[in-house]
Every structure is written in structure tokens, then in C-alpha cells.
Amino acid sequence: MAQNGTTENGVTGANGDGSPPMPFPQPVKVQEIRHTKIFINNEWHTSLKGKTFQTFNPATGVKICEVEEADKADVDKAVKAARAASQRGSPWRRMDVSSRGRLLHKLADLMERDRALLATMETIDTGKPFLHSFFIDLDGSIKTLRYYAGWADKIHGKTMPVDDTFMCFTRHEPVGVCGAIIPWNFPLLMFMWKVAPALCCGNTVVIKPAEQTPLTALHVGSLIKEVGQLIKEAAAKSNLKRVTLELGGKNPCIVFADSDLQLAVEETQKGAFFNQGQCCTAASRVFVEEQVYEEFVRRSVESAKSIVIGDPLDPRTSHGPQIDQKQFDKILELIDSGKKEGAKLECGGVAMEDTGLYIQPAVFSHVKDHMRIAKEEIFGPVQCIFRFKSQQEAIERANSTEYGLASAVFTRNLDRALSVSAALETGTVWVNCYNALHAQAPFGGYKMSGNGRELGEYALAEYSEVKAVTIKLTEAL
Structure with a gap:
């Protein structure tokens, strides 16, 4: 080249x-x-x-x-x-x-x-x-x-x-x-x-x-x-x-049974696979209510298989290569650990044999919280799908991480959306969407995901010193 x-x-x-x-x-x-x-x-x-x-x-x-x-x-x-x-x-x-x-x-x-x-x-x-x-x-x-x-x-x-x-x-x-x-x-x-x-x-x-x-x-x-x-x-x-500091994330998505399931599938996969999964905001943990779990997995596999992998300069391509060999090897090693620890690899997760550092987008089901793919930031095209029974359980498991950058809630119930958003320990919460970033809205994380905020009016405070000036006035006679 x-x-x-x-x-x-x-x-x-x-x-x-x-x-x-x-x-x-x-x-x-x-x-x-x-x-x-x-x-x-x-x-x-x-x-x-x-x-x-x-x-x-x-x-x-x-x-x-x-x-x-x-x-x-x-x-x-x-x-x-x-x-x-x-x-x-x-x-x-x-x-x-x-x-x-x-x-x-x-x-x-x-x-x-x-x-x-x-x-x-x-x-x-x-x-x-x-x-x-x-x-x-x-x-x-x-x-x-x-x-x-x-x-x-x-x-x-x-x-x-x-x-x-x-x-x-x-x-x-x-x-x-x-x-x-x-x-x-x-x-x-x-x-x-x-x-x-x-x-x-x-x-x-x-x-x-x-x-x-x-x-x-x-x-x-x-x-x-x-x-x-x-x-x-x-x-x-x-x-x-x-x-x-804007650091890493192990970002949870909570999908309730009353959500628009197809929307949840599409948005969580955009979150998981955008930029080949190389995002601090990657939707790397998807908690799905048990009533719709199997259907969500089925649709996710179907969606992942339709992703167009190829030359990134071709405007029809939606998935390109990983950034370098080191990252490529790390992702494949974590995918292998997921299989060994008992998660079910539903599709993808293998290197493309042609030139370039391509990995087929992977979907794992039956992921448990103790597994490496559930705990470590993969920074690659790997979607991990978990099952949950109750709202409180989903919140506790979502918060059970050292990271707190972003999260998402999928539900048609506004009360639930607001209460769960308040309970999640992340700097950003998306409701029925993912990776919706705007210059006007602050971005940053809780816990080990960072310190301070970027974007919006909030970022200006990071780059400014505030000086108080006090003047003694002389009273008019």
C-alpha cells in the first residue's frame, strides 16, 4: 500500500x-x-x-x-x-x-x-x-x-x-x-x-x-x-x-420482557459490534429477562450473521478488521476462554482466513457472571447474553463491576425506565437506544471508568479556574 x-x-x-x-x-x-x-x-x-x-x-x-x-x-x-x-x-x-x-x-x-x-x-x-x-x-x-x-x-x-x-x-x-x-x-x-x-x-x-x-x-x-x-x-x-480520565467499561444492558424486542436486539448489537467492538462504551453484558431470553438469543444470532464483513473502504461494509495483531490475539484468547468456561458460542468468534485482522462477530449465550468474558473488557466484537429473573437481580448484577461508564435499559414502562436508570451506577444511561452521544451531553464514568466529564457545558469546568474577586466599597457620605 x-x-x-x-x-x-x-x-x-x-x-x-x-x-x-x-x-x-x-x-x-x-x-x-x-x-x-x-x-x-x-x-x-x-x-x-x-x-x-x-x-x-x-x-x-x-x-x-x-x-x-x-x-x-x-x-x-x-x-x-x-x-x-x-x-x-x-x-x-x-x-x-x-x-x-x-x-x-x-x-x-x-x-x-x-x-x-x-x-x-x-x-x-x-x-x-x-x-x-x-x-x-x-x-x-x-x-x-x-x-x-x-x-x-x-x-x-x-x-x-x-x-x-x-x-x-x-x-x-x-x-x-x-x-x-x-x-x-x-x-x-x-x-x-x-x-x-x-x-x-x-x-x-x-x-x-x-x-x-x-x-x-x-x-x-x-x-x-x-x-x-x-x-x-x-x-x-x-x-x-x-x-x-475517561477509562474502560464493562457496560450492562438490561432488556425487560415488555420491551420492543427487535429494537433491543438491534441496539445492543450496534453497541457490541460498533467499531469492531473497540469501544469503551461497548455493550458487553446484555441481561435479558428469562421470559424472552431464548427469542432474544435467536434474533441476535440471526442479526449477527447478517453483518457485512469486508474491505472497510467499501461503503457497503459494516464490519472491518481489528486495529492490530496484539488486539486481535487478545480477543481470540478471550473468546476461547468463554468456550472453556462453559458459555455457548452461538455464532462467529473465529478469525477470517483472508488477509487482514478480521474476526467474525461472536454471540455467546448462557454466560455466567464469574467468567472472564463477563468480567474483563474485551475490546472486540463479542456479545455476551445473560439471563435474569427479577428487576432487582438485574440491577445488582449490572452494578457488580469495578466499571461504571455506560448502561442501557430497554422497556416500554416509563416508571421502570426511570427507576432502573436511577439505580444504575454509570455516568450515562441510554433508554431504548445505545451509543446516542451528543456534543451537548456530558460523558464520563463512575468508579474505575474515570474521573470528570467530557462534552457539554460540564466539560468547560475541567478546563477553567474559577477566581473570586472581592472589592471593599467606600460608602457614600
Whole structure:
């Protein structure tokens, strides 16, 4: 795929085979990966120690390109530049808040312009289906930028009534340099989740990808260069500084007998298999009331078998490869543990024999709470279906985990939906839906699933310091 600096991704015509275009967005042919360096202070840099690493297309195993690898010295250089940019009196700090919002809108405009290219690169780099990249990752990134662009001139303090001879008010000020580590499963979207609110509040940001460097984030670095802002690539360690964490999940879904069963099947499978199961929000534990258990399993197997597995650049594909060999091997090992511990593998769960890191979506029934597949975050296309008898039992088992990121309830009974939602120990509860994420709504977890919140107005508090100013007044004579 990468020969002499040119990336061939198999798209030879409108549909990759010269046939007429289909009635939905199409990937573009990526002739060259242009941005592989470290982005610091609005400039591209090579690694100070000359380090690079290779990144591979998980659908084909072919090298895409080599990327500059930041070391400690590069991190220090990025932090120094970010600190200088955040100092009082700098152009960034002197910029009025409305102009800051316009810059975020400008970046969103540029991403709209390059949307098909960015979606194609995201697919080549991560293996996720192109339409998922286009309609979820890119759409979500652009909406997040526009949402926080609108907040830039609306972050304000309050006045508080105190003693008669004093006036007291608060200011919301930027914390300064923010460090962010972005995951490899949604590199572009998570990049925007962290960068947009931080910039909205007037901070500077140092970004480090977790493991693989996302090519889309590097390309966005080039778009940021057009905007004239500085965002970068590197790492930051925590000490006594404020930290927000969005971590793992072992997310429960509770399906009651009175629910729309087909809807529950479709939504829980979207939750289990979206992005090849490589989601912190993956619907990895599905508790089904015993009256409808067998029917739910039957429909789930039928649905899983209809999933289209193939070239992620083909818009008809809905399931692509896992991200890398390490993740691929881990998923298969956990699937094997499920069979050995007594769960029934209803379908899938095997590696595809063709090129690429493909695993057929697996459905397990008769899963017990003590099994590894019931306790460990698999981060792969594995759906585990449990049986329950009573509402209280379902709640207790759903909460019986160290994680608390997301959950779902499927029922036609509004009273039950509200009472169960209140009882679930998770940062997000979806009712009769799954993975319904919006820039306006906060996202984060309870327990070991994290600390703090991303998105919505709540995220602004993570990137701001609140200062109280109290003034002694002189009484008029």
C-alpha cells in the first residue's frame, strides 16, 4: 500500500471497481500521506532523536507510512511552546473571545472541506468502515467544534451578594497548558472532544496519541496551521495537577420482557459490534429477562450473521478488521476462554482466513457472571447474553463491576425506565437506544471508568479556574 511515498488504497473508480457511484459518500484515493512529523508551535518537526515508527493498514497488513516518534525532549519542546503561547500578553491570550470562537468555526469549515479525505484516512489507519468514519467520527468532530465555538463568548462568572460594604464576583480563567492523551479507536473524534473545550476556554494543548499515531490527527494539524493556531503532539505526566480520565467499561444492558424486542436486539448489537467492538462504551453484558431470553438469543444470532464483513473502504461494509495483531490475539484468547468456561458460542468468534485482522462477530449465550468474558473488557466484537429473573437481580448484577461508564435499559414502562436508570451506577444511561452521544451531553464514568466529564457545558469546568474577586466599597457620605 505504501510504495515510494504513495498510498494505494484500492479505490480505482467511484466504487473502487469503475462502476457508477452509489448514492452515498465515497472514499477518495489517497495519493500521498503528507503529514507524518511532529506538530509544535505551528510548525512541523522531526524527532530530536531521529526516531520513527511504522503504521500499518489493519485490513491488509501493508505499511502505510513511517511517522516521527516524539521523545522526552520533543515533549519538553512542545510544552515550552504551549506555555509561551498561554502567557498573559501573548497573541493567543490577547485574542478576544469572539475571535476564538470564529477560529474554532474555521477549523470546522476546513474539516468539512476535507471530510471525505479525513474519513478515508481514518478508515485506512484504523480499519473502521468508511461510512462509520464519515458519518460518525467526522460528523461528531465537526459538531463538537461548532458546539464549543458557540460557547467561547458565553463563559462568564457570577456576582454574589455578600456584606453591604463588599462586592464579590467570579471570573473563569484558562488553566494554561493542558496535556491530553487520545486513544487509537476514535483518534479524530477524541482529539476534538479534548481540544475543542480546552481551546474554547483559552488554554493551549499538548496532545499525545495512545500507541498508534492517528494520521487524521496529524492531518488536522495541517488544518490548524491554516487557522493559525498551535496544537501539538507529545505526552504529559500527572502529579498534583487536575486530571480528567475517561477509562474502560464493562457496560450492562438490561432488556425487560415488555420491551420492543427487535429494537433491543438491534441496539445492543450496534453497541457490541460498533467499531469492531473497540469501544469503551461497548455493550458487553446484555441481561435479558428469562421470559424472552431464548427469542432474544435467536434474533441476535440471526442479526449477527447478517453483518457485512469486508474491505472497510467499501461503503457497503459494516464490519472491518481489528486495529492490530496484539488486539486481535487478545480477543481470540478471550473468546476461547468463554468456550472453556462453559458459555455457548452461538455464532462467529473465529478469525477470517483472508488477509487482514478480521474476526467474525461472536454471540455467546448462557454466560455466567464469574467468567472472564463477563468480567474483563474485551475490546472486540463479542456479545455476551445473560439471563435474569427479577428487576432487582438485574440491577445488582449490572452494578457488580469495578466499571461504571455506560448502561442501557430497554422497556416500554416509563416508571421502570426511570427507576432502573436511577439505580444504575454509570455516568450515562441510554433508554431504548445505545451509543446516542451528543456534543451537548456530558460523558464520563463512575468508579474505575474515570474521573470528570467530557462534552457539554460540564466539560468547560475541567478546563477553567474559577477566581473570586472581592472589592471593599467606600460608602457614600
